[in-house]
Amino acid sequence: MERRRLPPLNALRAFEAAARHLNFSRAADELAVTPGAVSQQIQNLEDYVGAALFKRTPKGLLLTDAAQTALPALREAFDRLAEAASLLTAAVDGRRLTVTVAPSFAAKWLVPRLGLFEAAHPQVDVWLSAGMEVVDFASGEIDLAIRYGTGRYPGLEVVKLMSETVIPVVSPELLETNPLNDPADLANHILLHDGSPDADDSCPDWAMWLAARGIKVGDGARGPRFNQSSLVIEAAVGGRGVALAKRALAQADLDAGRLIAPLQIETDVDFAYFVVHPKAKGRLPQVKAFVSWVTGEAAAHEAALLSIDNGAGI
DSSP states (O other), X not given: OOOOOOOOHHHHHHHHHHHHHTOHHHHHXXXXXXXXXXXXXXXXXXXXXXXXXXXXXXXXXXXXXXXXXXXXXXXXXXHHHHHHHHHHHXXXXXXXXXXXXXXXXXXXXXXXXXXXXXXXXXXXXXXXXXXXSOOOGGGSOOOEEEEEEOSOOTTSEEEEXXXXXXXXXXXXXXXXXXXXXXXXXXXXXXXEEEOXXXXXXXXXXXXXXXXXXTOOOSOTTOSOEESSHHHXXXXXXXXXXXXXXXXXXXXXXXXXXXXXXXXXXXXXXXXXXXXXXXXXXXXXXXXXXXXXXXXXXXXXXXXXXXXXXXXXXX
């Protein structure tokens, strides 16, 4: 079979940078070469394809039709090359696994369990990055993410971990002085608000939760507000009031008796937790091992909740 003849990689890099900036000087700065070198590489590529790639106008550079047609595929090719390079590095250094996850899920659910993975896979070093921003996998630096959302993540492998509900929780010490036997008793409590930026319209805040049950307790929006789910749970543990908490995140405190769910009223939400990663990353042994482990932990978590709920009659 005849080998494919490709243009020089440096010429393609120079063209992609110049097309993105529409400026040879800025492209040269990015590539750490001179503008003359970029111009020469563009000329080499134009000679190779037999057509002009830029229109030089009084207002600056414009792409020709041929260049505009080819540019998206070229950018995708460079992204694939970067991904391949990261996979080569990861394959050589199979010890490292970089995981990104929301801070509350990391603190309240993942980190307390992570020692189990490390004990089962001592050859893998987990690098955990906690943040709210949506990770860009194109850089190749992140191996996988755990996201709270709809499960629609185009171009990525997606595995559902577990569903989520919200439930009112309070510290047992607070209940000793201020009972909570009925939703109407919330009128006598400070309401703690989870203001985390999840964009889940199905997840009720206190005002919605109270209105759905026809309960009037004054202004349901009053009270302290926290921008992380873990913080509102910690505030409830500290006896500051009643939190409408994500149960998966609060369950460890419920199991330990630091929190109580006296009303036993759970509300399902549409969002859930998912493991996501590029398809190519799924070939790495450390990614396979982590996905298998974390999905097993999530299944055990949900089975334990089902057992608790059946026993409590929720």
